Amino acid sequence: MPPGPERFVGRERELRELRADIDTPSLDALRGRPAATCRVLLVAGRPGSGRTALALRLAREQAARYPEGLLYAALTDPQGEPRAAREVAAQLLRGLGREADDDPEAALREALRERRVLLVLDDAASGEQVAPLLPHGETALVVATSRGPLAGVADVRPCTLGGLQSAACVELLAQAIGSTRVTCDPRAAETLAERCGGSPAALRLMAGWLADRPGMSVTDAVRVLPDDDATPLERAFGVVAAQLPGPAARLMRMLVLAPGALVDAHLASALAGCALEAARDALEDFARYGLLRRDPGPGAGTEPAAYRVAGWAVPLLRDALEAGERAEEVRLARARMLERTVRLVRACAASAAAPDEAATDEVPLALRFADREAASGWLRRRLPELLGAARIAVADGELDTLARRLASAAVLALDAHGQAAPERYELHGLLLEVAERRGPDRERAAALINLGDLDAAAGRTKDAVARYRAALDAARAGRDAFTLGRALEALGDSHLELGDRERAADWYGRALAQRGERGELADAARLHTRLALLHTDDGRRDAALREWRAAAAAYRRLRDHAGYAATLAEVALAQEVSGAAEESLRTGQEALRWARQADDARLQRVVLLGMARVLERLGDTEGARLQREAADGLAGPGDARDS
CATH class of the missing domain: 3.40.50.300 (P-loop containing nucleotide triphosphate hydrolases)
Incomplete structure (x- = not known):
């Protein structure tokens, strides 16, 4: 509020x-x-x-x-x-x-x-x-x-609502400029209220103008306020704008460029190209005129205040901007504003890192947030305006580099602070728009696959498949092997979600071949595991056993003891189901040895229970009892007594 x-x-x-x-x-x-x-x-x-x-x-x-x-x-x-x-x-x-x-x-x-x-x-x-x-x-x-x-x-x-009554208008003036000046000229105060049409906004403009000129009387304000066909707001705004100093008048016109009409001293200084202190003072003056109102929460970094442009002032400021600034100057101001916004968002993301990880020396003191909580709150409150800034940059057509940097920084900040905002989808969409306009195929592929991931997470699986296929084509065109592998694997996941297990296995197989060619053992091991699970569920025992063995071999080459032990346990289970009990027992013993090397008590327990089942099948009840006792000795507080 x-x-x-x-x-x-x-x-x-x-x-x-x-x-x-x-x-x-x-x-x-x-x-x-x-x-x-x-x-x-x-x-x-x-x-x-x-x-x-x-x-x-x-x-x-x-x-x-x-x-x-x-x-x-x-x-x-x-x-x-x-x-x-x-x-x-x-x-x-x-x-x-x-x-x-x-x-x-x-x-x-x-x-x-x-x-x-x-x-x-x-x-x-x-x-x-x-x-x-x-x-x-x-x-x-x-x-x-x-x-x-x-x-x-x-x-x-x-x-x-109509206009304020005359007495209320006079009271408003007295509060702003002091009762003495109003008491000395009560008739002029009533005339000024009439000229302003009882409009509180017009009266605040004129009151601010008088407050800045203590040597002038209310009669002087009546004299400078024209009595023409313009609306009271337009007349009062014209008086204020015409008599502001040049730098302040320029900053006032530029306020309408602020995304979401939200501005603090950082953005104001970037828009006008002035010092931070001068921008801070000007914003306080504009708030006194009623052009700005305080917004909840602090500004970015160390700024204590943020302001929002009054709704009635936006069309007046826009007209003043068009009349007083060249298109080149407006674009330059917008670029400065976007550059400062990128730096603010990066500072916000940096605040989420641990103190020994954050490169605080690279963040100017004025842009630093007090702590992670302050930065996270700023990001949550200002996300609509950040998204608006990215839209402005993309719509301009000449600021694509800044648009790309801002959207990417916003996504990174959301990730750093763990905020799963729905605006993330539009940010990736803006990155895709820039990439399709002038970016390389690699950027287009990355944007498409990120959008596909968001579609998949939201349950829009068919939309995700379309995104992944487009990402696949873009990755091939851009020779982006990393994104190509992601797209192939994601297509397998999506078809599995849709219930098309045959296509899922086909896409996993293509992804596995691509990962294998690149020597990416960890990814290959994961894909072997997915194929093994798929074959197991479909009752293809021999195919599942081959995939489990391939996954185990990959984990052994990676020297991943826990992964190797876990896949050996799955091999043992597959052998048990196939009727090869003696072979399953030998594989289980090897899995247990590697689980102990990995110091994984839970995995040791799983292997011991599997061996107990095999021993029971072989008729060795005493051996099975010993294995179960050993497993019970490894049980944690949340583990069941049997498996």
Whole structure:
């Protein structure tokens, strides 16, 4: 939940109405039916009218009634496009400390079922965005903001905002610039409020302008604020932008380039090409103007604060950027921002390493995170913005190197911090897009096989097969033997998952031949084992025995005592099933010797129990008893007494 504005005035009537609507019986209750969804309150108004501030004020005020959580999500991105409900649901699930699955909307509703939570859904474009996110039951409360009504959301209680009353406008000015200047010129204060149309955002802009000019009166502010056909926000923004110093004005225009409209001093300094301290001071000034609001959590590295551009300011900043900056300068600023973002993400990944492993000297002091927990929290909170930065780089078409570096760094950071985020799939998709545009076949193969692995893990096995086949072709074209082997083996796994055991064995065999040609003994041993298990399940005993022996030979060449002993135990079992009891007993004795060399008590126990079964089959009950006693002596607390 972001903090509300520092100065909140007026709206007493609206707050009373919203409080009353919370406890008003729903239509379902009046009809004697249980409520299908929770109570939904709507704060409707134009951008800059203070609808978000009012929603946050109500949420903070009602926090005690909803002790199980306050959640917030913006339903419109900084480009003004509606966000998909599943993307918003995934973000909210992360706020609850849960990972999103293939149906994040359903997972969110289930997570919030019968919980006393208050959910603020900001800047909804339509009821279709809101409806899938509504918790079932009557225990939760949703406060939505929008420009207009939310068609499709049942029993929504609307509260429409107009301009602030004159007295509230004067109070806001007095809080920002001091009561003395307002008292000395009360008529001018009322005129300024009228010129601003009662818009809280326009008033904060003008209040910030006056606060920076203590020698000027409110009358001076009225004089510089034009009275034309533009909206109050446009007029006030024009006054502020025109009289900012050149470097600050340039940084202000560049703010709209920040991914997700989220910026801290690191990104601001990169966008404007200025010193970190200057960027930090400028961001504090812009927050005083109301252009920025504090975002929950710290910035990256050692930065204490992060800010988000106010939604009403984004179109104004975009117009100012187009009018004041050349396309080449915008691309250069974007490249600097992406470069700094890459460095931040790498610093985040480095923080996950042990102190003696992390190359801390390579990470500048300003980019270092306090500890692993701080870096992990930053990554979890900022992942949507990092993904947005990667999208921007890929869409540009001229920043492919930076796009590749950023997406790769984000994936590595997620791996380092053990975060299985659904955004990982899109990151690999962006890497594939760059590789298909101008990258070598090796990169395309790597991106395809990573996407295939994610498809397979999510149960989309047929999609995974298509990805693996494409990766196979790309690896052959790029002569990438490593990825080729991965693709062949993954195809075997996928066909086995689909129940096509014959094709699975064929792909495993191709992978085995490729690994054998390259002398990759460990991989070859693993593939022999998979083929042996496959043949065993299908009742092909002789074929299974051959594969077990081949796997054992590979482990012996690798000097892997535990692996060699384990496969010898499987050879002994295969011989036992085939009726070769004497041979199985000899193989078991050799397996036991190697298991003891590996100092693997559990494996020794398995071998001893197998030998006991064979001895019983041969009629040597006393020998079988001795083997079982020896096995029992090796049993751990979680082992069964027999096997």
